[in-house]
Amino acid sequence: MSSNEKRLAGEAAIRYVEDGAIVGVGTGSTVAYFIDALADLKDRIQGAVSSSEQSTAQLKKHGIPVLDLNATGPLALYVDGADECDPHRQLIKGGGAALTREKIVAAAAAKFVCIIDSSKRVDLLGRFPLPIEVIPMARSLVGREIARRGGHPVWRDGTVTDNGNWIIDVHGWQIADPVALESELNQLAGVVSVGLFARRPADVVLVGDQVM
Template identity: 40%
Template structure:
């Protein structure tokens, strides 16, 4: 039986090996990113961090890492985060933990963005994964109506708000034939403030499957 949590930790360890003293490191959100935070704390490097969620910031501070507020940061040396699904082109779906907007901002600010995952997250196509969309509550009905033309089903997360105070709707049954076109269509809907499609942000991925870690680099992988 595959130990997915052990694989997550192996992938996290491979990514953490890229961290050096004096770096400013972006911390992701979720169970996989939690391994990164714990491993960084264990290494005892002289680093500072920024976090993509309150939960990650709290964990990092509890383990002794220095966390800076991101609102005063323009550049991050390295960001490490998990993914819900990732393909051979390093396009990914993220946002199961609801932090996709902050994760995308930190990824965009990073000189290098690494995704870590267990083997179950590596897919040939992304469309079978639910796509999280962050919506301003003021625009709930309007945005959902516009989104209904892009998805077969939309499920709002009941009683849930992101750290930004927004709602999240998960889209099911979507067409991944034109991912840039879909990302553009989502961004064009007033009230949609973020979505979980990461198409150009990821530079590399460490994927662990049954104890074996594979590194993928953008533009260097055999198809």
Template identity: 55%
Template structure:
């Protein structure tokens, strides 16, 4: 029986195999944030001579990339990238996701928006029939925190401030439990339209293109189906 760390390691290795045909001397990769991505970064070190560098969704990942000898580019220096690799806190069979457990959700969405495809790497515990068991992170401008919390309560959620945490953007996170999410894209749009919300952790309007899900029986690949 593989433990969760071994499952994450297998997902990271599968991502390395997936991106290898996309590497080249001018290629900049998009790299996300989280424990599975940490393992991906570690594995990426052996291939660093095959690509130009990476654009990161967080300071945490940028530090790890630099420590592995991988050049980190500001996203403003990057006009295109073939692939963005990141994890998820939850993902469903349609490749909608909840992300932001590490607090990097806004930068994750921004970096992912520049990439040709989003590859999500997770262990099997993150695959769910329906999103919402994991509280939805919502990044908010500090002065709007209570106003946003009231609106999220009206949507049926129970928002709680992530105490003592400040995002790389200088904002705060409300973790919202109790939401029903039958239509992830609709809820994403509604939450993002609340004044004071920087970004919410639903990735459904632009979900993953490919999921590499590490299981006890190997890595399972799911591709997003055309709408």
């Protein structure tokens, strides 16, 4: 069921793609279905801005031009998945270690369409460990700050982001105020990006082919 819902969500997101658009594209297994569907429209769009090397490779395989965000300016649309989504369309992302670039592209987009399967819906964020991208030399420093706040930091050993940084996954948090926690964690020295998409949540969430 999960795989079918992912495919349905990826294909349903195509309805938000307008002719002549530059589409922001996220990362992950659900987004892969969206990219496959986007290939059928490649002659009707200008191209895509990609959030990861993985998505860039898939886009280029389909012959979809991959553009630099610095050259495109604001985007009309960003499509991406999530590891968790609460009833307010606030998200945890970063299971694929692309959270920083995903957050940048989401911030540049007028509309953020999140595509998920029903297993990603939660009442309270935090069941999925919260990814935080950190400068390598700050791993222990940030880990201590997380522990002080009651979280259990685990270094995702062996994972290096496309930006050359490391990931800490935080277990044990039930996140009652995602906006406040995102803002607080962003201030820690050494933190590059936090996998909370709460200050800029999704505008539309598709669960399969249904709007949540």
